[in-house]
Amino acid sequence: MKKISLLLPCLLVGLWQLACTLGLVADDVVASPAGVLAGLADLCVSGMPPGRLLPGHILHSLERISLGFFLAASLGVPLGFCTGGNPRARALIMPLIDFFRPIPPLAWIPMAIIWFGIGFKSAVFIIFLGAFFPIALNTCIGVATVDRIYLDVARVFGASRLDIWRKVLLPGALPSIFTGLRLGLGIGWMTLVAAEFTGVKDGYGLGYMIMTARDLQRIDEVMAGMAVIGLIGLAIEWSLAKLAGCFALGRKAGRWIRI
Amino acid sequence: MRALSRSIALGLAAAGLCALAALPALTAPDAPGAPGARGAAPVRLAYLQNDLHHLALWLALDKGFFRDEGVEVTVAGVFRAGSEVAGALGAGQLDMAYLGEAPATIAAARGTAHIRVVAQVNTEGSALVVNKTSAINAVKDLRGKTVAVPGLSSVQDVLLRKALAEGGLAPGEVNVIVLGAPEMTPALRAGQIDAFVAWEPYPSRASASGAGRVLCASADIWPRHPCCVLAADKAFLAARPAEAAAVARAHARATVYINEHPDEAAAVAAKYTGASLAEAALAIGRVRYDAAVNVAGEREYLRLLAQLGFIEIKDQERFLDDFLGAAAGVSGAR
Numbered sequence: 001m002k003k004i005s006l007l008l009p010c011l012l013v014g015l016w017q018l019a020c021t022l023g024l025v026a027d028d029v030v031a032s033p034a035g036v037l038a039g040l041a042d043l044c045v046s047g048m049p050p051g052r053l054l055p056g057h058i059l060h061s062l063e064r065i066s067l068g069f070f071l072a073a074s075l076g077v078p079l080g081f082c083t084g085g086n087p088r089a090r091a092l093i094m095p096l097i098d099f100f101r102p103i104p105p106l107a108w109i110p111m112a113i114i115w116f117g118i119g120f121k122s123a124v125f126i127i128f129l130g131a132f133f134p135i136a137l138n139t140c141i142g143v144a145t146v147d148r149i150y151l152d153v154a155r156v157f158g159a160s161r162l163d164i165w166r167k168v169l170l171p172g173a174l175p176s177i178f179t180g181l182r183l184g185l186g187i188g189w190m191t192l193v194a195a196e197f198t199g200v201k202d203g204y205g206l207g208y209m210i211m212t213a214r215d216l217q218r219i220d221e222v223m224a225g226m227a228v229i230g231l232i233g234l235a236i237e238w239s240l241a242k243l244a245g246c247f248a249l250g251r252k253a254g255r256w257i258r259i
Numbered sequence: 260m261r262a263l264s265r266s267i268a269l270g271l272a273a274a275g276l277c278a279l280a281a282l283p284a285l286t287a288p289d290a291p292g293a294p295g296a297r298g299a300a301p302v303r304l305a306y307l308q309n310d311l312h313h314l315a316l317w318l319a320l321d322k323g324f325f326r327d328e329g330v331e332v333t334v335a336g337v338f339r340a341g342s343e344v345a346g347a348l349g350a351g352q353l354d355m356a357y358l359g360e361a362p363a364t365i366a367a368a369r370g371t372a373h374i375r376v377v378a379q380v381n382t383e384g385s386a387l388v389v390n391k392t393s394a395i396n397a398v399k400d401l402r403g404k405t406v407a408v409p410g411l412s413s414v415q416d417v418l419l420r421k422a423l424a425e426g427g428l429a430p431g432e433v434n435v436i437v438l439g440a441p442e443m444t445p446a447l448r449a450g451q452i453d454a455f456v457a458w459e460p461y462p463s464r465a466s467a468s469g470a471g472r473v474l475c476a477s478a479d480i481w482p483r484h485p486c487c488v489l490a491a492d493k494a495f496l497a498a499r500p501a502e503a504a505a506v507a508r509a510h511a512r513a514t515v516y517i518n519e520h521p522d523e524a525a526a527v528a529a530k531y532t533g534a535s536l537a538e539a540a541l542a543i544g545r546v547r548y549d550a551a552v553n554v555a556g557e558r559e560y561l562r563l564l565a566q567l568g569f570i571e572i573k574d575q576e577r578f579l580d581d582f583l584g585a586a587a588g589v590s591g592a593r
Contacts, residue, residue, distance in 0.1 A: 113442055117449050118438060118442060199439055200436070202436075203437075208437070217342065
């Protein structure tokens, strides 16, 4: 992280606090940064709903997102490879994917509740739906758009089918795959919070926490919950960037771009 | 490069400042009495989806009671939780709305909605429902069980906590979760929750479908407890008092009509909730439709909500005057 990355957040928080202190915004509609911090402390100490503390909410949400994302990745990446590398497979599978893809994961919530109830499985299913399509699609595009010249050169040098997959298609598609994973994780995260709004059996989850804070009209805790989600998203994003660095993507196949 | 990033940062900062300057305009509620709106715009009302307590509104709409009183109304929203209704009132999207007394009190106490109670809508009319086959036969059997309520600090939540306390259960001994009312019966049937507290017609429907059994009616927990209210935005009340009074009159007339013509009311209830006529009639019998504001009831809500740590009110009498003021005076309940 560079120093300049901190500039805008600090500036924004400063201006926001100033606007609140000067009374430019009503404190019952927007909590000040200090108020949000106090709300954050309340979430950690007394919890929301009372007795259910913030770490528990984070843990439950992360657990749901991890499994949903893992399922989406372990199904989406192979499917993307399959459809990206083989035009006939693409013609076979893509219409189905293009049919299901525009259906918002949240539209599945009523079905999910009937099939899986209001608990863990339901949330995992919704996250899976949110994460699967960007992963599958980006993998497919990544594989399909590897420059033909590389393939021809590899063939000229007598590369086997396995070599072409391992040394040309996979490295060539990796940046796109990682983009898919990042998008998938982001969308999965969004759908999770919305899915938890319906209610969760164990009474834990960041979305659930925000909803109950809303029930009590605790704007400070609602905003603190949003900030927590943002920070976790940021941490995940940076970890993924590090992971991409481990794959030496920067050297081999294009640079990781932090957006 | 440095110069470039500096200019980008400055540009973004300027954009941020502009956004902040625009914030007050964005967060300011739409003025209900704004010029042009006066007299011309219909009164924007809202109710809770499938909440039989709000039958008076449906009846007044269907029977044309609002028109009879010379006021134009429009349904500007159908919500799933009282806190959502309160949010819409606070954002200036509604002029008047039907919602639970507890969420209305919370929003008024926390200042997120500047509202005042215009009339009572009903008392009683909720129930604690358990799985039909469960061994739960008394509130004290709920120890260690999972019970769903439609919202934290909803009327049903307050009722449950009152029942648990009276059943000798400490707050931590029962797992209380928030769940949308439509999801409750399926969750009960699937064994994911052991009980729920909901407004009618959900308890009646759960019994009728064989999924649930009413353990106790809210009347057993707190006889004649105030439930839903008709609340109005204070700015709207100040700008268009005659229309607010007309809506309250139509509401009072519809309330009397329900009690005098239960069969006709059941037909309207069936239309708005999708329940069968028999179910609707059964459910209506479990709700008391009463337009008189009950000050003692609101006092009890304040006590319970403060005890739960949900609100903190310094001057209770002043709050009561402000929140119920004229309505309490009109109904003579004081």
